[in-house]
Amino acid sequence: MAKTQIRNRVRQWRFAHGEMTQAQLAEKVGVTRQTILALEANRYSPSLELAFRIASVFERPLEEVFSYEAED
Amino acid sequence: MAILDSVSNRELHIWGELAIDLGAAAYYFSHVFNLDGSIALTFAEIGDLVGRVIVGAIVLGIILFSLLSWRGKPEPRDERDHHIASRARAMGYWTLCVCVVVVIWQVGAGTILSSVTQQHYAPADPMITIHLLFAALVIAGAIKSGTQLFFYRRGI
Numbered sequence: 001m002a003k004t005q006i007r008n009r010v011r012q013w014r015f016a017h018g019e020m021t022q023a024q025l026a027e028k029v030g031v032t033r034q035t036i037l038a039l040e041a042n043r044y045s046p047s048l049e050l051a052f053r054i055a056s057v058f059e060r061p062l063e064e065v066f067s068y069e070a071e072d
Numbered sequence: 073m074a075i076l077d078s079v080s081n082r083e084l085h086i087w088g089e090l091a092i093d094l095g096a097a098a099y100y101f102s103h104v105f106n107l108d109g110s111i112a113l114t115f116a117e118i119g120d121l122v123g124r125v126i127v128g129a130i131v132l133g134i135i136l137f138s139l140l141s142w143r144g145k146p147e148p149r150d151e152r153d154h155h156i157a158s159r160a161r162a163m164g165y166w167t168l169c170v171c172v173v174v175v176i177w178q179v180g181a182g183t184i185l186s187s188v189t190q191q192h193y194a195p196a197d198p199m200i201t202i203h204l205l206f207a208a209l210v211i212a213g214a215i216k217s218g219t220q221l222f223f224y225r226r227g228i
Contacts, residue, residue, distance in 0.1 A: 030150065031150035031151065031152065032080070032082075032147040032148075032150050032152070032153070033147075034080045034082075034147075034152075034224075035150050035151075035152040035153075038152065038227055041227070042227075043226070043227025043228070044152055044227055044228060046151075047151050050151060
């Protein structure tokens, strides 16, 4: 599996928001459930716009949902 | 069945496209190679064969995609789908370019060899060139679909 350097806490924030399902989050931000699934598994780095849309759904600043891990 | 649950409808449709492409190519080339003197096939015979392949692929496509539609239609494309499709198109394009260059090179080399040795070389035959160009299209299409499936599974 190709892991991206962008890490996220989407799964944690989904559960913190009334156990929101992947499908519900996908619908709110306008992507497919597979994209949310890939994102949570760190198999996809979202565009800046999608990252902001997801953070906005959780009403959190971007850096609380997404973080960047620098390569050693 | 767990693996089927993790496969999206879009991935299933790409698998379907790939199967139809490869099936059509297998039918085409099995007929070309099984005919006596395939090099001497006329344009009319090739036209007839291509017609059968196209009609067969359309019928097979209707049946296959009707079966797949029981599971649901593919979701509208999002940014990840576009990203993956773009990478796959690039791979398919470069594969097609390489294949076409190889075909052009073999036609040129065959023509030069024929004129130098005064003997007929099959690679310079226009019918062989048509078959090779068809193979190039199939290979490029398969690489494109394969690339999409790879990125959907591995991540991008």
